[in-house]
Amino acid sequence: MFLLTLVFRPRIRKGWRKFKTSESAAMAVAQxxxxxxxxxxxxxxxxxxxxxLVSHYSDSLSAQLKVYVDSAVYNLLVGVVTSIGLAAVLYVGIRHVQANTLSLGALLVVNxxxxxxxxxxRNVGQKTLDIQLSLAGIERYHAVLDETPDVPExxxxxxxxxxxxxxxxQKVSFEYVKDHPVLDxxxxxxxxxxxxxxxxxxxSGKTTLSSLLVRFFDPTRGVVTLDDVDLxxxxxxxLRNQFAVVLQDTVLFSASIAENIRFARPDASMEEVISAARAANAHDFIISLPEGYDTLVGERGMKLSGGERQRVSLARAFLKDAPVLILDEPTSALDVQSEALVLDAIERLMKGRTTMMIAHRASALRNCDTILRIENGxxxxxxxxxxxxxxxxxxTPA
Ligand SMILES: Nc1ncnc2c1ncn2[C@@H]1O[C@H](COP(=O)(O)OP(=O)(O)OP(=O)(O)O)[C@@H](O)[C@H]1O
Ligand SMILES: [Mg+2]
Known part of the structure; x- marks a missing residue:
């Protein structure tokens, strides 16, 4: 039985591992x-x-089926081995009873x-197999966590x-893929x-510049400093607390508007949320919504227009009150009218903060004091x- 466990353990572990991997692939497609x-x-x-999706799930199903078959074969073999053992004990016992060296009662007790x-x-054998499932799960968990390449601290x-x-x-170069420089x-x-x-x-590498600043990546060569200290x-x-970021398209979570603004600072009071929304030119449209600040937005709530979402995102930035502002084409998805409202709020937000504004349109850049042109990194x-x-x-197109 020990031998059987020894043989089957790695097989079953491998099977569970395969099942977990194909299951996550299927989940990824679904998501x-x-x-x-x-x-x-x-x-x-x-x-x-x-x-x-179906093909991924059938992969995962067949992997699962295979482990179950393996486990069943293992259980069967363990059953056979134990039964043979039992039969052997009985056989020897009966021979002894026949030879009158053992009483029937004693044999029954031994049996x-x-x-x-x-x-x-048998339980120990079964549990050894069950543990393989959990171990495969733990392995997969670590593999998934290790996958996200984070910068070291x-x-x-x-x-x-x-x-x-x-x-x-300072002389920053960067490549996502080796030997394909994006910034030079x-x-x-x-x-x-x-x-x-x-x-x-x-x-040309504009967004990459901002990713280096918030340290999603480290430069391949050169240094980026904040207040003269290497990031x-x-x-x-x-470090990341020092930045407020507004991107081209803002994603709102399925929660109330107030919670979405508070995302920047979960402990902010309602007064602070409202004053941030006012500064972002968002207060007026928010109170015109059916439930005001409690209106549910995001995937499962009300859909806001692009300009409204950008203003909620700016309210977040006001609430965060970070010293550095990163704006990556905050108005390129908007028409001229909603751009005006957003730009007005951005102008207010820029006051007293270092700002890095990536933009295609001249209208968005009029408040900058320096322009950097990037070409081919x-x-x-x-x-x-x-x-x-x-x-x-x-x-700006009219
Ligand atoms: N995560 C990534 N992995 C590999 N290559 C990437 C990655 N992100 C960007 N790149 C490449 O790096 C180059 C610069 O991309 P980046 O997003 O910085 O350009 P951009 O100037 O912001 O462009 P756009 O104006 O279209 O937003 C592109 O060639 C892009 O294909
Ligand atoms: Mg970009």
């Missing part, structure tokens, strides 16, 4: 399709996605003890309460409180002559 259900439908890909001994033994990292906001990129030797200085506009063609020397959570110009840069850009 992606549900999250992007409108895209899937708009492209008429429901059938194909659902076929993919009783032996069966008593077997059932815990130094053991004696510096704490940081509130930065002044001076940012320097980019340098610029942002004094505390200054406003940098970043322009450049699509794919890698700060505690990661403290290289600095193609850094100038304080904002007006002349804006003039050379395509005018």
């Amino acid at each position: 992606e399709s549900l999250g992007a259900s409108r895209v899937v439908k708009a492209f008429g890909q429901e059938e194909r996605r659902s076929k993919q 009783y003890y032996v069966t008593q001994l077997y059932s815990p033994l 130094k053991p004696n990292a510096r704490p940081l309460t509130r930065a002044k906001g001076k940012i320097v990129f 030797d980019v340098s610029f200085d942002l004094p505390a409180g200054s406003r940098l506009g970043i322009v450049g063609p699509t794919g 890698r020397d700060y505690k990661l959570a403290d 290289k600095t193609a110009g850094l100038t304080g002559e904002v007006a002349s840069v804006l003039k050379s850009m395509t005018p």
Whole structure:
């Protein structure tokens, strides 16, 4: 029985491992399709996605079936081995009874003890297999956690309460994939409180610059500093607390508007939430909603327009009150009217903060004091002559 367990244990562990892996692949497809259900439908890909899902699940099902068959075979063999043992004991016992060296009562008692001994033994075998399932689960859990490549934090990292906001990129190069540089030797200085506009063609590396600043990645070469300290020397959570980020398209969680704004600072009072919303030009549209600040938004609630979502996102940024502001094309998805409301709020938000604003339209850049042009990951110009840069850009479509 010991031998059997030895043989079957790794087999069954491997089976569970395969099952867990294919199960997560299937879950990933399901989650992606549900999250992007409108895209899937708009492209008429429901059938194909659902076929993919079914094929992933049948993989996972067949993996599961295989482990069950293996376990059943193991149980059968264990049953056979124990029964043979029992039969042997009985046979020897009966021979002894026939030879009158053992009384029938004594044989029955021995038989009783032996069966008593077997059932815990069989249990031990079964439990060894059950443990394989849990171990495979733990393995998978660690594999998933280890997958997300996070930047390391130094053991004696510096704490940081509130930065002044001076940012320097020194000869920064970066590649996502080895030997495919996305940024090449980019340098610029942002004094505390200054406003940098970043322009450049699509794919030139603008968003990558902002990802380096919030330390989603570390530069391959060169240094990024905040208040003259290498970003890698700060505690990661403290560092990320210094930034308020507004992206092109804001995702709202399925929760009330107030909770969505409070996401920036869960302990904020209702008064603070409202004043942040006012500053972001969001208060008026929020109180016109059926339940005001308690209106449910996000996937399972009310759908807000792009401009409204951006203003909620700005309210978050006001509430967070971080010294550095990162805006990645905050108005490029908006028409001119809603852009005006958003830009007005952004202007207010920029006051007293270092700002990095990525934009395509001249209208969004008019409040910057320096413009950095990036082309193919290289600095193609850094100038304080904002007006002349804006003039050379395509005018905002009316
Ligand atoms: N996570 C990633 N892994 C690999 N390559 C990436 C990744 N993110 C971006 N890239 C590549 O890096 C380059 C720069 O991308 P980035 O997003 O910084 O461009 P961008 O200037 O912000 O463009 P856009 O104006 O379209 O937003 C692109 O060629 C892109 O394909
Ligand atoms: Mg981008």
